[in-house]
Amino acid sequence: MALQISATNPEHPALLLDLPWQLPLEQWPEQVLVPLPRGISRHVVRYARAGSEVVAVKELAERPAVREFELLRDLDRLGIPAVDPLAVVTGRADGDGEPLEPVLITRHLGGSMPYRSMFETTLRPATMHRLMDALAVLLVRLHLAGFAWGDCSLSNTLFRRDAGAYAAYLVDAETGELHPRLSSGQREYDLDLARVNISGELLDLEASGALHPSVDAIEFGAEICERYTRLWEELTRTSVYPAGKYHYIDRRVRRLNDLGFDVAEMQIGHSSNGDTVTFVPKVVDAGHHQRQLLRLTGLDTEENQARRLLTDLESWMATQDDYAPGDPLAARPEVLAHRWVRDVFRPTVRAVPPELRGSMDPAELYHELLEHRWYLSERAQHDIGLDTAVEDYVANILPRVRGTLSDAVDEDTPTPPSA
Known part of the structure; x- marks a missing residue:
C-alpha cells in the first residue's frame, strides 16, 4: 500500500512528507525531533518539526487512529479544549517493504506541560487544587457536550497557565464516545474512572518521592469528584x-x-397556582469571557485570561473622554476595545524582550504584568503605572523566572517584586 496522508488542511501533507515515515517512530533521528517533555502513553509518541509546525506523532493501529482523529475533529467543532488533529498517515513501510504502524498527528499545544513534568519540582497542595479545578471544568465541558471520555486521567491531559490558574486540555480521545446526551450512569462511570486513575497516578508519584508530603493521594483522587459535582449542579x-x-x-x-x-437556552415555567417560577438552564456553553473578549478585540485567550483582560479593558475605557455608555454619539465599545489593543495591550507586550518571555503567550504575559503593577502599587501606596511596572518586571523578575511553565508551576501567586 502506498503512503497516504489524510489531513484537515491541504497544506499539511506537503509539510509532513519530509518526515522519515520509512522508520519506526522509536528510530527517528534526533535532527527531526523536538526535545519537549512527554507524558506517559501506551503508545510510542514523539514530537517532531514539520515546516514551521511542531507536531506530536503517535503510533497506533489504523482503526483507532482514524477514530481518534475524527473524535478530535468533533471536539474541535464543539469548542472543547483538546489537542488539534492534523492528519493520519497510513500505508507506511520500512526499507524492506515490511508494514509499519499508522500514526496520528496532532499540533503541539504551545506552553502546555504534562503533569509529570510539572512534578519535577514538588508541587504544593494549593497548586494541585488548581489542577483539580481545571480537570473538573474540562470533564464538565465534555459531559455537557455529550462526550464520554472513558479514560480521564492526569496522563491524558495537558495543562497551560491561565491567569494564575490552569486550563486543562484533552490529549487522548482514543477511548471516547460522542452521544447526543449522556446519562447519569455514563457520567458517574467517567467520574469514578477519573478518581481511580488520579489516585493511582499520585500514588505512583508518592512512591518515586515526587509528591508533596502533605498530599494524600486517595483524598486528592476523590477531590475531582467533589469539584465536578459542585460545578455540574x-x-x-x-x-x-x-x-x-x-x-x-x-x-x-x-x-x-x-x-x-x-446560558444559550433556558426553560421557564409557572406553577399551577402561579405562585412560583421554575428556571432550568437547558444549554450551557463554556467560554463566556473568551467569546466576549474575542468579539471586542479579536484576542483569542484562555477563559481566566479573558476575564482578567476584560477587567483591565473596562477600567481603561472608563478613563477615555469618548466613553459614555448609552450615548449614541459616543464611541462604540468595539472601537474603544481595538484602541486599547493598539495603544495599551500590544505596546506593553512588545516592551518585554522576546528572549525573556519564555513560553508565556501574550495574554498570560499581560496578566503577569498587571499583577506585578498591583504588587508595586501596593508597596508604593499609589498606582505606579503600567510602564513602570513593565520596566521593573523586565529588570528584576524575568531574568530569574524565565517565563516557562515548568519554572512557574510551583508558585501559588505571581512572583513578588524584589526588595
Whole structure:
C-alpha cells in the first residue's frame, strides 16, 4: 500500500512528507525531533518539526487512529479544549517493504506541560487544587457536550497557565464516545474512572518521592469528584423562585457567567397556582469571557485570561473622554476595545524582550504584568503605572523566572517584586 496522508488542511501533507515515515517512530533521528517533555502513553509518541509546525506523532493501529482523529475533529467543532488533529498517515513501510504502524498527528499545544513534568519540582497542595479545578471544568465541558471520555486521567491531559490558574486540555480521545446526551450512569462511570486513575497516578508519584508530603493521594483522587459535582449542579440544577422575582433568574445567569459559562437556552415555567417560577438552564456553553473578549478585540485567550483582560479593558475605557455608555454619539465599545489593543495591550507586550518571555503567550504575559503593577502599587501606596511596572518586571523578575511553565508551576501567586 502506498503512503497516504489524510489531513484537515491541504497544506499539511506537503509539510509532513519530509518526515522519515520509512522508520519506526522509536528510530527517528534526533535532527527531526523536538526535545519537549512527554507524558506517559501506551503508545510510542514523539514530537517532531514539520515546516514551521511542531507536531506530536503517535503510533497506533489504523482503526483507532482514524477514530481518534475524527473524535478530535468533533471536539474541535464543539469548542472543547483538546489537542488539534492534523492528519493520519497510513500505508507506511520500512526499507524492506515490511508494514509499519499508522500514526496520528496532532499540533503541539504551545506552553502546555504534562503533569509529570510539572512534578519535577514538588508541587504544593494549593497548586494541585488548581489542577483539580481545571480537570473538573474540562470533564464538565465534555459531559455537557455529550462526550464520554472513558479514560480521564492526569496522563491524558495537558495543562497551560491561565491567569494564575490552569486550563486543562484533552490529549487522548482514543477511548471516547460522542452521544447526543449522556446519562447519569455514563457520567458517574467517567467520574469514578477519573478518581481511580488520579489516585493511582499520585500514588505512583508518592512512591518515586515526587509528591508533596502533605498530599494524600486517595483524598486528592476523590477531590475531582467533589469539584465536578459542585460545578455540574450549579450548571444544571432547577431553581424555583417566587413569581415576579425575575431578577433572581438574571442573578443565576450572571453567576453562571462568572463561572465562565453562557446560558444559550433556558426553560421557564409557572406553577399551577402561579405562585412560583421554575428556571432550568437547558444549554450551557463554556467560554463566556473568551467569546466576549474575542468579539471586542479579536484576542483569542484562555477563559481566566479573558476575564482578567476584560477587567483591565473596562477600567481603561472608563478613563477615555469618548466613553459614555448609552450615548449614541459616543464611541462604540468595539472601537474603544481595538484602541486599547493598539495603544495599551500590544505596546506593553512588545516592551518585554522576546528572549525573556519564555513560553508565556501574550495574554498570560499581560496578566503577569498587571499583577506585578498591583504588587508595586501596593508597596508604593499609589498606582505606579503600567510602564513602570513593565520596566521593573523586565529588570528584576524575568531574568530569574524565565517565563516557562515548568519554572512557574510551583508558585501559588505571581512572583513578588524584589526588595
